[in-house]
Amino acid sequence: MNEVKEDELSVSTLEDETIEVEHLFAEPKNEHVSVDGVLSFGDESLGKCLHIEDFSCGFDYGLTNNGGLDSNTTQEGDDLQLDVLDGLLDEIDEVDDLDATNGLSNACECEDFLLDIEFAENVIKLDLGLSKGSCVGNSSSESQSPGLSGSSNGAVGISESSSVTILESECKNDALNKTATCKLHGGLVSKCGCPPPDEDSIHDTSLELRKLDDLNSDKNLIVCGISSAGGEKRLRKQTRRYIEEFSDKKLEYMKRGEKYSAGMRRRALTVIPEEKSLGGISVPAVSQFRARRGRPKKQKQEIESDKELVSSESEDDHVTKNISKKHDRRKHQRMWTPSEVIKLVDGISEYGVGRWTDIKRLLFSTSAYRTPIDLRDKWRNLLRASGAQKPNKKGVEQKQEHSLRPLPNSLLRRVLELAKIHPYPRVRISKNLCVGQVAPAIVSSASKGAPPSSLGGRTVRRKNYN
DNA sequence: TTTAGGG
């Protein structure tokens, strides 16, 4: 009884702290819930007495270093950075592929890892809970297990709990992540110059991070490796859908036991180009979906992907079966990285609009997941985003006003430029043919039924049947 | 098979 009361007390005090810290985070960046989770984690691992300064410090660090990423104030540098990073990722990607061939060696860890993830789902809720004040449990300076083991699985060791926690927080949100990881890797350990309050806890934390890193290098969680190396990383937001599907698969995995996990592992080791950010959790899902899609590829440079296809096909069947039931269409989106977009634009400006296969072959040969169609779709979206298309019946230019990601100016310029040179739907001369001489004649003659294929370029598809 | 367009 008494204990409970005391707990409540400390909860409330802690709560105050948390809230304050929250402000620090919320101010510059307006972040979501996950902030709390990470925050609590930091709080906990540093020992309970900690230290808003620490966070502000850590945060500042992150902000100054990564802030440019999100704002479009520094496009060029931004692009550059991302480009470099992308290259990095690509390389890793290739390494991944190599690994995939003899990836069996990683079996055990993978299992463990899956289990970890499994557990993570519990933790994640708990993590969120922390923000509300339940962080007390975790706040005990050295052993963070009490809260965790108490509320979810009694059997989980410290290491698991902490690493998992990190993982989860990382998966949750991009922007936050940048700062958060920064804090974890740099600020927390020592970089931000905050005096280490509790050697032990810090030690633990870094240890855990280490472990995590190791894990990553073995699996596909390259995220952390990158983040620790470059001090920066990109994370994709984990869609609800991702989470759902993953949990589905997780269940499946539990049912099927070893066999399924093997399948997962296999797949996880294969594709995964950019999506490392998902921390390996949803990665398997992604790759398998791509595989399932079985797009037309017969070109030589895509042997690897073919291999993947073959190797994972058998399991895809039963795996996708129960998933595709729910969310039929629009499986998984693979976010376009800025560098990809740039590549695309480059390609278009070089080969012209419509040469999607060429562009794909020449510029995206390494990324097996981008089909020519994807390229085209992306271009279409770019046009739309740049406002270069569809003046919108009312004549309102509707531009990119409130688009989610405003599209960097540098890109915007190029897109518009390209849009001018060759408008996407190819020849946009439908009504009011500006070529006064030829057009009317054709129209009149074509009206009998002859297809206007003799027009300058492609004919504008018209929907007579509409 | 590839492109275009629509959902």
Next chain:
DNA sequence: CCCTAAA
């Protein structure tokens, strides 16, 4: 992203 009709 997915699907389908055209070419």
